[in-house]
Structures are given as structure tokens and as C-alpha cells.
Amino acid sequence: MNQSHRIPGGQIDRTKVLRFTLDGVPYWGHPGDTLASALLANGVRLMGRSFKYHRPRGPLSAGSEEPNALVELRSGGRQEPNTRATVAELLDGLEAKSQNRWPSLRFDALAINDRLNAFFAAGFYYKTFMWPKSFWEKLYEPIIRRAAGLGSVSRQEDPDGYDKGFLHCDLLVIGAGPAGLMAALTAGRAGARVIVADEDFAFGGRLNAESFAVAGGAGADWSAGVVAELATLPNVRLMARTTVLGAFDHGIYSAVERVSDHVAVPAVGKPRQVLWRIYSGRAILAGGATERPIAFENNDRPGIMLAGALRAYANRWGVAVGERVAVFVNNDDGLRTASDLQAKGVDVVAVIDSREGGELLPGIRHLRGAEVIDTSGRLGLKAITVRQSDGRTEEIRVDALGVSGGWNPNVNIHSHHRSRPVWDNTISAFVPGADGPPGLLVAGAAAGVMSTHGALRTGRDAALAALESLGRKAAAIDLPEAEDAPVRITPLWHVAHGKGRAWIDQQNDVTVKDIKLAQQENFTSVEHLKRYTTLGMATDQGKTGNVIGLAVMAELTGRTIPETGTTIYRPPYTPVAMGALAGRSRGREFKPYRLTPSHHWAAEQGAVFVEVGNWLRTQWVPRADETEWRQSVDREVLATRRSVGICDVTTLGKIDIQGTDAGAFLDRVYANTFSTLPVGKCRYGLMLREDGIVFDDGTTARMGEHEYVMTTTTANAVTVFRHLEFCRQCLWPDLDVQLISTTEAWAQFSVAGPNARRLLAKIVDQDISDAAFPYMGAGNVTVCGGLRARLFRISFSGELAFEIAVPTRYGDALLREMLARGAEFDPVVYGTEALGVMRIEKGHVAGGELNGQSTALNMGLGKMVSRKKDSIGMVLSQREGLTDPDGYRLVGVKPVDPLGKLTAGSHFLEIGAASVVANDGGWLTSKVYSPHIGSDIALGYLKAGDRKIGSRMRAVNLVGGTDTEIEIVSPHFFDPDGERLRG
């Protein structure tokens, strides 16, 4: 293809050629082109198919508001659907594909929908597919889903990285047109920290698209000069290709920067996009305005576009969209398109002005008081039909039509906090209301000030006001000379003619007829109108269509447009890639990992790890001859019970609690008493929530008169610490208590089994005999000839057991030393699975039982809740509903047949009872295979369970299809009298 429609001028670099394809067909363009401008330069107007009717479509606009020219860019893992060709920067080798068509863009089989349009009016799917009901999920919905949607995803992993970041400034300027640049210059020269963000790759906004002069020269030259000065200021950050997406609380804005979208492949290490969170002292919205079309029959053909876009393609990109062009306007601004194109030698065959008194341009035929009532041309505009003021109609052969229905200020970001825009009759458009986000000022066309002079002036003044409110002074810069034309518009929303379809929302195929239907069916509220017709619900968020839709509804209901109102504006301003929202948090890097002190040793042994929160814990350590996980776990359990096992328990939360009121503090946060605990001892503690439900458990040791060390469960380490800080700071600030987490500071190992003491005696420098270090003893010791350590004689396995802690850097060495020095005892390192088996054999509660809905009484620990003192949760734990003698009690469960299988989550049912909710007796909370018992065993909550020990029931799992006869037993399967752990 040659560039048949390229004309002189524009801001493209004609010395370089960029080659690209659309649907495999090769084209070429130049640096500075967008995909749309390059395609138009090559004479391609047809770029997409519409959502519902599969109508042939070309670009309507030259910016991010584009509803039609949506393509898939790139291929493979980099494929990106629904990309607006009007903002996609052209690059060499770019691959673009049209979408929502089959088999080809020019011939699309589903265009049959257009013929059948009578069946697809607004709300058709609410009225169709209603019978039979069962067909909806299996048949109708899948068919609709297959037919609907625009682009497709490749389902391959995106190979590119995305990043996130945080920026800070005194003033954020959103948009770098005349208003934004003037604001930035004013604040930048005053020394303020300024960020200027613009979604375009070139700064200047409409100055790049217009022909009028600023400061006696081209507008684009003026903006280039300002940008050059701003670039020299160290306090100004210029961010091109950066779309501000939304306004959030406290002056925070989000923005996405397209770092690498304009290159074929991101440079090594560079992200494709960065999502920025911008903290601003003040912000100025200088986002300009969006032109709106006028609805008339068949107003959606390729070649029909906004008048401002038509001249933007000519002025900025050197592209004449058509050879014979007409312009249809209801305001003066659209006339600029006719004069600009004429000046560039394009044949402007007619100006159709719906007003009687519009300006007359020399050398161009004007049809005043006239309207375009229809068009023709299947895959591109061939002719328009004009109804003149006297009622006569005339067909005019054109291949491009510019339409201008006026301009809508881009109020979106100003309305993100639910500020409702207000109607301005002088420009026939909504302008920002009074109650926008605090700290956000609006300037230029976004504020409804439509002239270039007005934009420059309000941009400067907004910056002065913003800085003054920040307590900074700035000099008022002289304004460059610029046009200051008033807005002259006589609103025309849609052309009343015939029965054909006149498009309002081109992306979602919403027509004037659909609005009428909504009104007939009483969906007249804008929010109902939106949802019934899908007006403004496409990815363009109705930037070109919404106001026309509202205006048509206003007309139909006899209300004014402001009375009809607008829908809610929400972030993001333009669509954002999911990758940008995820940033670096994906795949293996989704979250940070926490490695235990024994991690490197375990990895050397080929251990299997399990994620516990962010921790990677050793789950079991297989030996070479073990082919199945149970073999490893059974071995670890049996070896521990036979001799000695070591387990890394560093992950349990550790909180250092000091202060003269530390004991009193613990009495309040624990259900049982700690102030009476002697120094050098530890005690199992139960912590309740305010509502009486068990929150967490653990062992707390008294290391000194005013010093305790609390342990928490691994899962609740952070939440317990946060809870304690809340209690300390907010509930009882009068107590002398200081807290700090020491979870990571100490490497802690459980050493359990009959030979635990013998092994540790080879490590610990002090006497740890039963007399010197009795059950539940705790204290500071030294190991290996003088290293400070902590020793606790506690057990969750039922075995004689200790926990020994050293500073984390020595944890790896301590483990290796214990294994080496204790070799004669054949010690085993066990993981979380064996830990779980042994704690269930011993009947200790853990995650399955500490489920956020169980009380101490349920767990068989009711006596631990002291009534002699007040503590968090004590009073509410005594509620009638929580003290029901027939309530749930923790029990042990064994299958009657040792080969019988148990499943956690199974429900207790009496033998012979129907498997219905009414007969439910409770559930199995945890289940393991016990090599000690020789069968599955489980813990569970059973109604009146304490009175059912010895009885037989069934464990029923309707999901898994199991029904096992069981015996209810004490939860203490192993050493119920605790002789071993006191040994």
C-alpha cells in the first residue's frame, strides 16, 4: 500500500519509514504516527466491527475517547485486545489484527445481526431466553458469551514485566495542553515540585491539532518551547504516555505510564508499564474536552468522524481522510475543520450547518439550516443525504464527513468523588461542579473555557491559586497572544428523520431508538437508562455518546438535561491492563517468602516445603528409599517417639513483653493468669476475642520479674501482636508495658522424644536434668561453650520435649551441631506433617479447632477461663448460648474398622440416622493417619461430645461419598496421663 492520503505538513518524521501490518496486510507510516493515522494515510478507513451488530467501523476520533477503531496489537503472550488504534503509537514491525469479525474484516458472517436488528433492541436478552429456565445456564448464556465481546486474549503468559511506584509533588498537572503547560510553567518557574502527566506521546494537546497561532507562531512550536524550558527545571517531571486514571483520597491520583508500549520489545529489565500512585499537594485538571457527534441515520460508517479529529489528522499527521469532504456542524468550532482542510488543498464540498446564522467561509458551499439525514456506503462512506432548510433533500458524494455537535469538558476526574457536573447553557455542556476532590482545581477546556487564550489564562491562574493555597508565591507569567473566540452553538443532539438507526454509543451499539424504547418502558432514570441500554458501559465509558443519550432522554421525557443528570464517573479514566494493576506481584514473585533458619539444611536434604502464610516450612524430609509421603511422615513420627526428633518452630510468633505491669497486662489479654507465674517457668495460655471466642493460644514464659516472652501460633503472629499493641496503646495506656516482636530474632527448635534431654545435654552448657529444669521450666542458658540461648521445657507432641532458641544467625549451625553431637540417638528432623500427627495424637488444638467460632469450653479448656479476674472475652464467653451443656465438645475419633477412612470435614451422625442437616451432630476438624494407633484418627467437635465418649456413630462425608462407622474416644490418643512428657 502507498500512502495515498498523506498530505504535506504535520508532526511526523518523513525521513524514517515504519512498516506494519493490519490483518497481515503490509502498510507503512512514519514516526509520530498513530496506528489510526498511518492506516488513514494508507487509505484504510475500515478498522473494526461493532459490538452487537458487527457494523463496519472506522475511527470516530483521534484520541483516547475512541469507540470504534479497536484492534488487537502484537501477538503471542504480548497480544493486547481492544487497543485504540487512535492512540497506539506506530512502531516498526507492529502487528495489528482487527477483532470481532469472522472470517474477515471486510466480510463478517455475524453482520447478519445487523439485518436482524429488530430482534436485538435494548433489553432483548431480558425478554428473550426466558424459557425454559434451565436452558439459561447451559445453552443461552454460553451462546451469548461466545457472540459477545470484542478482542480476544491469547491465553499465553505475558512475558513482560510491570512495575508500580510512588511519586510526590506540590502540584500535579493533568494534561499538557495550553492550560496544563501554562500551569506547569507558572509553578515550575516558582520552584514548586511539579509533575506534568499527559496520555499522549507528544505534549501540547489540541495545539498539535490546530492551525491557529500562539505567540505569533504555530501552537505546536509554542508548546515545544515551553516543554523545552520545563525539561531544564530540576523540580519539574514531565511524564508523557502517562494517563491519570483516577482521583483518590488526600490528593492521591493514580496514573499509568506506558514505558515500553511504543517499542517492539521492552529493554532488558524494563517494565512495559508502570502504575504510579501520585501524592500531590494540589492538582490541576487540564484534561481538555471531547468533541461529541450528532446522531443521524447511519452516522457510523467508516469515514464519518468528529470534525476536530478530521482536522487533527490533517494538521498533526498530514493525512486527508477523504478526497471529497463535507462537514456537519451545529457550532463554530466545526467550521475550523472546513477552513483547515481547504487550506491544505482538500476538496471541501459542503458545510452543512444546522444553524441559520452560522458563519460563511469563503469558497465553500454552505447549506444553512440543513441536516444530514442519512448516508450510504457499506464498508466506507460514499455519500450523504442532506435535508435543506426548505425540506428538499440532496445526496452529496463524499468519502469523509466531519461532525461537530459541540465539545464536552473532560470532567471525569473531577467527578471521581461523586461530584455531579453542572450544566452550562453557554457552551451546552456539563462543566465541573463545586464539590470536586479537595485540592483539585480545573483549568482550560476541562473547566468549560474553550478558547486558547482562556486555557492559557486559567492554567496560569489555577497554578497561582494552587501555590498560594500551599503558602507559596509565584509570579504571574505574561500570557502569549492567542485566539479567544467565543463558543457559538445551537444544540442539535439528533436529527429527527425516518425509522432508521442513528447511533449514540457507537462502541456498545446504542441508538436513538434504544433510548426511546427505554423511555417507553419507563427506564427513564439515567442509571436505569444506562443499564437497560448499556449506554456508556463499554470500554470507552461513553466519552462521545453519554451526553447525547442524556439529551435524547431529556427530550423524550420533557425534562431539561440538568434535570436528567449524569451517571456516576468512576476510575479508571481509560482501560488499564491487568498486568499494570498486578505490578511485580505475579507468579513466583506474587508475595515475599520467609525462610526458616533450617531452610538451607532442609533444602540440601531435598525436603518438601509447604507454604504457611509467607513462610516456607519443611513439610517432611524424604529419604532416598521413600516413594510416598506417608512413609516419610510415619518414619519421622515413630523415630521421634522412639528416640528423638527435631523440628524448626521458629515460625511461631514470639513477642517480648516487658514493663512493671507486664504481668497485669497478660492477665487481661489471656483468659488464664500469668501474673502469678514464677520467674523461670512457662504456661500455656488461651487468648479470647472480645466476644468470648478463642483467638489464639501459645506458651508464655516469665524470663524475669518484668519480662515475659509470649509465643503465638504461626498464623496469628501478626494479628496477636497488633491486638496487643491495640490493648497497650488504646485500652490501657496507664499500664507500664513495652512490646516488640522477636519472631525472627531467634531460631527456635523443638527437640522431642525420650532421648531429647540426652541429646540437649550435649549442647547446653548447664544442667538440664529434671530436677534442674523441670516440666514447664524456662530460662536463659548458653550452648556450645557460651553462646546465649533460651530453653523452654514444653511439649506439643506428648513426648519429653524442649524448645531451644539461639540468635537466628546461629540457627543453621545449631541444627547441624545437634544432629552431629546427638548422632548416637539417631535423631530425625521432622516437618509439619509429623508435627500435626503428634499433636493430634496428643489432642492439642490447632488451626482446624481454632476456627474463629469455637470457645474454650468447646475445646475442653473451659476451666482455663479464670473467673477470678477480668480478661478480654471472659464475660461474653459466659453467654448462655456459649455455655450450653449440649454444645460442641472436642472429642477423638477412631474408625471401628482400623482400615476405615476418615475425612476432615465429615459430619457426625447417629447410626441409622438419615444424612440430613437436622441430624447433624458436629464435624471432624482434623484428621491424620496415626502410625502409633495404626489407623486414621481425628479430632472433632461433637454435640455433648464429653458424654458420648465410648459410643459409636458415623462420620459421613456426602461430598466425598464416605460413610464410616466410628468410635468416639478421648482426644488424648497418646499417653493420656502425660507421664512421658514429665519424664
Add this chain to the structure above:
Amino acid sequence: MAEMLQAMTALGARSPAVVTIGPLTVTERFDIAFASVAARRGQMARLAKAAKAAKVPLPDPARYQGGTPYCAFWVAPEMWLVEAAFASHELIAAALKDALGDTASITEQTDAWVAFDLAAPDLSPLLERLCNVDFPGVPDGYATRTMLEHLGCYLVRLGPGAVRLYGPRSSAKSLLHALEVAAASAW
């Protein structure tokens, strides 16, 4: 101290890591002893006096203060984290307890954290990708708690191109990875 037990760095090595990514150098600091000092209730005046005598700086909120043998930064009302050389002060908690007595609660924190010293001509492009600290806008000696790669960290600005970062020790590898990825993105 413990001849029998060989120390391991947070990154699982015998010696601290030095990593260079573009203009950035990340140096793991394995030679810093670290402890928290929190005033006992109503003891601030006595603590200040004892700290002054022991040359333990107790800087204002959001500040770091160097010194010999102790440096410190503020972390919470009437609470500081105190640094000293590991070689001479491995028993930093005991030393501080001796100096400050019952005026403060003191807890060893040396191995609760991994310390990375970051060096580059200007660290702003890196840090703006990692945390919401307004790094170019804060003075040297600024110290704050911040979230970095989902991890609660302490950041001390020693200069425009010098930062000491304390992160949770167990996540040292993830933290370093985040620094490497962000550095590649920034430069």
C-alpha cells in the same frame, strides 16, 4: 563468642553479599548489632539522662543520629532502635541494660532484621519504585518505617545516594530480589 557455631547471613551464606545492579550497590551489613530501647512508663527523663551518659543517642521522631559507639533512630513514641558494631557489641542488649537500668525495656533485635546499605549517585529512581517515602523531599538523617515489597522495613536516609534499609531477616532473599528488579526497571 561462639567458636563452635558458625554464623550464617540472612541470605544463607557465610559472608555478607555485595550486589551491583547498574549504578546501584547493595551491601549486606552483617556487622551491626541492634536492640530496641523503649522507655518505661514515666521514666523518659531518667532514660534521657542515662542514655546521654552512655552515649546512646535518642533522636527526635523520624530521625537517625550517628555516634560512637551507638547510633539510633526513632521508631515509636519513646522508642528507638540502637545500632552498634557487632564485633564489639554482640551483647548489645546486655550492654544497654547495664547502662540504662530499669529506665527502659531493652530487647535484642540483631537477628530480627537484615540490613542492606544502598549506594548510588541518586537513589530516588529506585526508591520511588519500591515505597511511598518521598525520598527526594526528606532531609539526610530521616528515618521511617515503610512498606517495601509487602514487607515492613525501616529506611534511613544517610544521603541522597546512601540509604540503610532494615527488612525482616527471613525475607532477605525476597527483599534483595525486589531491589534488583526495581533497579533494573529504574536504570
